[in-house]
Amino acid sequence: MVKQERAARTRESLVRAAAEVFAREGFALASLTSISKRAGVSNGALHFHFESKQALARGVEDEAVAAVRAIAASARAGSPDPLQRLIDATHALMQRLDQDVVVRAGFELGSGPPRREGAVDLRGRWQSWVEEVLEDAEREGVLAQGVSAADACVTVVAATVGFEQLGADDRTWTSAKTLVQFWDLLLPRLASADVLSALEPGGTAAAASRRG
Structure with missing residues (x-):
């Protein structure tokens, strides 16, 4: 032992x-x-x-994949509302990117030319999860009128992957403040009026802490 x-x-x-x-x-x-x-x-x-170095890279990627899966599972368990799950997951992901070099390296290893043989496309996996959550939101009727899951996914993925890449040099981009600004701007266009007021741009964990 x-x-x-x-x-x-x-x-x-x-x-x-x-x-x-x-x-x-x-x-x-x-x-x-x-x-x-x-x-x-x-x-x-x-x-x-x-x-080999390739095996080491895969070890890093595997741990980063496990971290992203845990973030998605925690968000799914934490809120019944798909849009709040999405908000919570983006906060959790940016926090991990800010604090955990394994997650940061895992995202970087799977992208950019030249693409490494066998690399894990972690950004692609993140995109798939965002698509899944927004499709849930569309089925449940909590997206604003005229907004589709596909259109919303483009915006959310582009922004969050952009924050991830910019955050490699400037951690301000992965800060909670930046994400709150993003969600404050996007949610009135993304969410239906019925659910908008109940959503927490700062995430449910931060809201619970304030109520505390």
Whole structure:
């Protein structure tokens, strides 16, 4: 059991170190030596857990995918209203991007030329989830008149992916304040009058904390 726990900690350290190096240098320029040094382990220990830089990148992506899935599941469990679920998920995602280098690197690794063979398109997965939630909103009749799920998806995905990319250099773009400004501007056009007043642009967690 002690060996298993030590191995798990080493693997976690390697994934985080890889994410930090990939985020700083990019996949092509990152070296296994720099990753092992950053993790504080030998090259032999690195190769015991990951046979190649490609395998390390996939380890980073897998953890980032798991984080996005957890964000979506938490949002779905947290609110019955699809638009509020979407708002809550965007806040949770931007917070993770701001605080977790593994999630940031996971998004970057799957995009941009040249595309790495076998890369996970995390932005594409985020788009699919946004589409699903907005289709729920359309079926439930909570979108504003004349607004389709497809049109709304273009706006939300373009904005949130833009925040993610801009936030790599300026964390203001992934801040709660920026998201509140975005939702304050979009919601009157996106949501039907019946649900608009009940939506929390800052997310339900922040609203609950204020009521606290």
